[in-house]
Amino acid sequence: xxxxxxxxxxxxxxxxxxxxxxxxxxxxxxxxxxxxxxxxxxxxxxxxxxxxxxxxxxxxxxxxxxxxxxxxxxxxxxxxxxxxxxxxxxxxxxxxxxxxxxxxxxxxxxxxxxxxxxxxxxxxxxxxxxxxxxxxxxxxxxxxxxxxxxxxxxxxxxxxxxxxxxxxxxxxx
Numbered sequence: 762x763x764x765x766x767x768x769x770x771x772x773x774x775x776x777x778x779x780x781x782x783x784x785x786x787x788x789x790x791x792x793x794x795x796x797x798x799x800x801x802x803x804x805x806x807x808x809x810x811x812x813x814x815x816x817x818x819x820x821x822x823x824x825x826x827x828x829x830x831x832x833x834x835x836x837x838x839x840x841x842x843x844x845x846x847x848x849x850x851x852x853x854x855x856x857x858x859x860x861x862x863x864x865x866x867x868x869x870x871x872x873x874x875x876x877x878x879x880x881x882x883x884x885x886x887x888x889x890x891x892x893x894x895x896x897x898x899x900x901x902x903x904x905x906x907x908x909x910x911x912x913x914x915x916x917x918x919x920x921x922x923x924x925x926x927x928x929x930x931x932x933x934x
Contacts, residue, residue: 764813767923771916777908782893785915786885792918793875796826799925800867807934808867812924817857819928822921824862825853827874833914834881840897840907841884847898885911 777785800808800823808820817825832851839846856862893908928934 762927764816764924764927766920767927768916768919771920772912773909774912775906775909777893777912779890782908782911785911786882788915788919789878789885789911790882792826792915792922793871793878795922796823796874796918796925797871799922799929800871803929803934807932810928810932812928816924818863819925820867821857821862822924823867824865824870825857826918826921827870827877828856828862829853829917830874830877830881830914833910833917834877834884836897837881837884837907837910840895840910841888841892845896845898845904847900850899850901 774781800819803819808823809818811818812822828851832848836848839848888907893906893911895907896904897907897910899905
């Protein structure tokens with residue numbers, strides 16, 4: 762098993778079928794609960810264990826997911842309200858080394874993820890089919906549609922949940 766990509770790499774399809782789009786939205790809706798369940802009952806020592814050799818700790822992963830999904834929420838809104846906006850990428854590894862990612866109680870980020878998803882889902886569920894084809898410019902990934910963001914972030918929540926659940930399984934937690 763590839764510990765970096767336990768569920769494989771993200772699908773980069775630029776257009777989703779209506780069925781796949783609905784599934785991706787449902788996966789985004791389920792992510793906060795699945796992520797919360799994945800970390801339930803972990804001790805501080807377990808939270809401070811890397812999910813793989815050389816990888817982030819579980820705590821850093823927990824804080825990374827809402828950081829990333831906040832960016833996705835903002836990018837979605839930018840793509841809906843501007844004509845092909847250029848978004849700003851961020852250095853997720855540098856963010857993971859900041860003090861908040863190393864010491865904030867995980868409950869803070871679990872609640873933040875729930876709240877960001879509540880807002881984001883309201884936007885996604887109100888969109889018209891043609892809105893999912895709106896684009897943004899990502900300096901590292903080129904032109905992306907909202908469908909691509911949707912696909913990427915439905916994968917992203919499952920990807921990081923699998924990091925935690927895989928570590929729990931391997932460690933017998």
